[in-house]
Amino acid sequence: MDRSSEATERARLAGASRLLPYLHLAGLACLAVAQPLLDLLGRTPAFFAVRGLGGGALALLALALVVLPPLPFAALVALADRRDARLGRWALAASVACLVATIALQALRRHVGGWPWLAAGLAAGILAAAAYRRRPALRQAATVLA
Numbered sequence: 180m181d182r183s184s185e186a187t188e189r190a191r192l193a194g195a196s197r198l199l200p201y202l203h204l205a206g207l208a209c210l211a212v213a214q215p216l217l218d219l220l221g222r223t224p225a226f227f228a229v230r231g232l233g234g235g236a237l238a239l240l241a242l243a244l245v246v247l248p249p250l251p252f253a254a255l256v257a258l259a260d261r262r263d264a265r266l267g268r269w270a271l272a273a274s275v276a277c278l279v280a281t282i283a284l285q286a287l288r289r290h291v292g293g294w295p296w297l298a299a300g301l302a303a304g305i306l307a308a309a310a311y312r313r314r315p316a317l318r319q320a321a322t323v324l325a
Contacts, residue, residue: 200271201253202325203311203318207278208249210324215285216244252278272308280304 220226220240227237252274260267283303287296311317 199318199322199325200256201249203321204252204256204271204274204278205245205249206321206324207275207282208252209245211278211281211285212248213244217241268312272312275311276304276308278304279307283307 232240256267256270256274259270280300280303284296284300287299291299307317311321
């Protein structure tokens with residue numbers, strides 16, 4: 180491989196690695212928002228029948244549930260990163276914490292109640308964000324999720 184193709188390959192990989200945090204947010208947002216809503220709607224088919232929603236509308240609804248939830252998080256991270264790279268990393272960690280806390284709160288809803296439920300969900304989000312920043316294996320798992 181000559182030097183120009185090596186440089187091109189490095190630039191391509193650098194561009195792909197800059198996209199990964201946004202894909203991680205998309206995967207987590209799908210678990211936190213889209214999956215519970217799709218599960219609820221899947222268990223209540225009368226919702227669609229009463230409203231007369233056809234195949235196109237269902238596909239559009241599913242697409243919206245997958246695409247729209249990660250957008251605010253991605254915008255926050257992009258704006259923070261544009262201002263300062265360190266601020267962008269903190270915004271990414273805060274976004275991961277929010278999404279993981281949402282997932283944890285949904286998972287714990289049936290087993291724990293009251294303040295312990297909220298504390299456990301928030302702790303899970305904070306611990307996950309810290310681990311996400313420090314452990315490459317968790318970032319790889321988020322890549323697979325995305």
